[in-house]
Amino acid sequence: MGALSRAELPVGPHRQLNAALHELHHRAGWPSLRDLAREVGASRTTVAAAFSDPRLPRWGLLELLVEALNGDPDRFHRLWLAASSVPDAAPAYADATPSSPVQPVPAVSALSVPRQLPPDVPAFTGRAESITDVDRVLLPPAGGRSSRIALLSGTAGVGKTALALHWAHRSAPAFPDGQLYADLRGYDPDQPVPPAEVLAEFLRALGVEGTAIAHGGPERTAHLRSVLAGRRTLVLLDNAYSEDQIRPLLPGTDSCAVLVTSRDSLAGLVVRDGAARIDLPLLDPEEGLRLLHTLVGSRVDDEPAAARALGERCAWLPLALRVAAEFAANRPRSTLSALVEEFDAEPALDVLTAGDDEHTAVRSVLSWSYRHLRADVAELFR
Ligand SMILES: Nc1ncnc2c1ncn2[C@@H]1O[C@H](COP(=O)(O)OP(=O)(O)O)[C@@H](O)[C@H]1O
Ligand SMILES: [Mg+2]
Structure with missing residues (x-):
């Protein structure tokens, strides 16, 4: 067999990666393209391109090649990450002079630390x-x-x-x-x-x-x-x-x-x-009352029985409790018992629709997955 042709690359992390791959090929005894292609399950053209093409090979392919050549995938992954983090690795360097400064090689630990969590829930209670x-x-x-x-x-x-x-x-x-x-x-x-x-x-x-x-x-x-x-x-x-x-x-x-x-x-x-x-079970009544208290305030202390009745109408489902609390907050002069009466008088779905935000509206949740709801909860909003 023998050496494969090298990719034409400027000095930099991509060239280091390419050189390391050729070196690995050499150390493995220069297995043929045909053998390598068979081993990694790719075409010979694809394998040849990984060695000779100035475009950076995909990591998936490179990883398979490195394994086939008994190399260290972690080491190659670091090299590959460094090469891939140079913007426009191959094309932009096509006419760069060989004396262009070596690109800094970011260590794996220098990669971004993602902080993707959406905000915590306000007034989170219990659990x-x-x-x-x-x-x-x-x-x-x-x-x-x-x-x-x-x-x-x-x-x-x-x-x-x-x-x-x-x-x-x-x-x-x-x-x-x-x-x-x-x-x-x-x-x-x-x-x-x-x-x-x-x-x-x-x-x-x-x-x-x-x-x-x-x-x-x-x-x-x-x-x-x-x-x-x-x-x-x-x-x-x-x-x-x-x-x-x-x-x-x-x-x-x-x-x-x-x-x-x-x-x-x-x-x-x-x-x-x-x-x-x-x-995750429904909230227990103690937790549910605490949540209502946080959201609605002193009216819950003033009318403990009505607050409990409101919670029961909501089956202690947090979503329903929040919608009901929102409803109560919008009627600051109404007593909680008046709200409970109103709930009992009207079809729940028409009352328990929170503003325009369809993602928090019980109606919308129900239409998404009515069948998934527990029977008693479904009954409540029917
Ligand atoms: N423990 C809790 N304390 C306060 N609010 C809660 C609690 N659990 C759920 N909620 C509120 O109830 C609503 C529905 O909760 P969510 O987590 O979206 O339900 P799920 O993901 O199970 O469909 C949301 O407005 C959420 O903020
Ligand atoms: Mg959810």
Whole structure:
């Protein structure tokens, strides 16, 4: 066999990467293009381009080649990241002189630390038990790790997203390499977000140049896992619809933790991926009253029985409680018992529609997933 032709590249991280790849090929005894192509499952042209083309090879392909040549994927990944973070790596350098200054090589640790969490929920109330449950799964004592995936499941409006965000903010110091967040929109009237799209967003948030992001989903997954390997990053996947939406987004090392919310129990994620499911119940009346008190104020103290009746009309569902509280706040001169009477007199759906924001309107939530609601809650809003 023999050496393959080198890519014409200016001095810089991409040239270092190319030189390291040729060196690896040499050390492996110069296996032929045909053998390499067979081993990595790509065409000979594709493999030849990885060695000789001035364009940066995709990480997915390079990783396979490095493995086929018994190289160190971590080392090559660092080289590849450095090469890919030089803007327009290949084309812009086509006519640069060889004496152009060496580009600074960013260390992996210099990549961006994403802080993607949306704001914490105002007036978050209760849930001490569920918070401890999530702690137990995602913040286990050193060496005691069984799973690093927690799944918060429960009916629409029960407070899965609120708890996930609250937990994530509170636990952020345990994840110094950042927090990634994606709303997978599994239950929106719009299409659920395809994992490949989320992968691209995550990679960009981690500082990977857009041009270095591969087209294929599996390659993006491999890239994300490489970037996250060994990092202490929290990945929050909100409103997941199926295991298939989540699996490509799972990091490969348990240095990371994953918190998923879903209306479904996602049995496959529990069985195959070792996720721990934490079912979120309705608020208990004490928590619900505390929330009403925070949101509505002294009227709850003045009319404890009416406040309780209001909570019961809401089935202690946090979403309904917040909508009812909003309703009460908009009628500061009305007594709570008058509100309860009004609730009882009208079809609940027409009363419990919060302004124009369809995402917080009970009506809208019901139309998205009426079938997923618990029977008694559905009954309430019928
Ligand atoms: N523990 C809580 N304290 C205060 N507000 C809450 C709590 N849980 C949920 N909420 C509020 O109830 C509404 C529905 O909660 P959300 O987390 O969006 O439900 P889910 O994600 O389960 O559909 C939101 O307005 C949220 O802020
Ligand atoms: Mg939610």
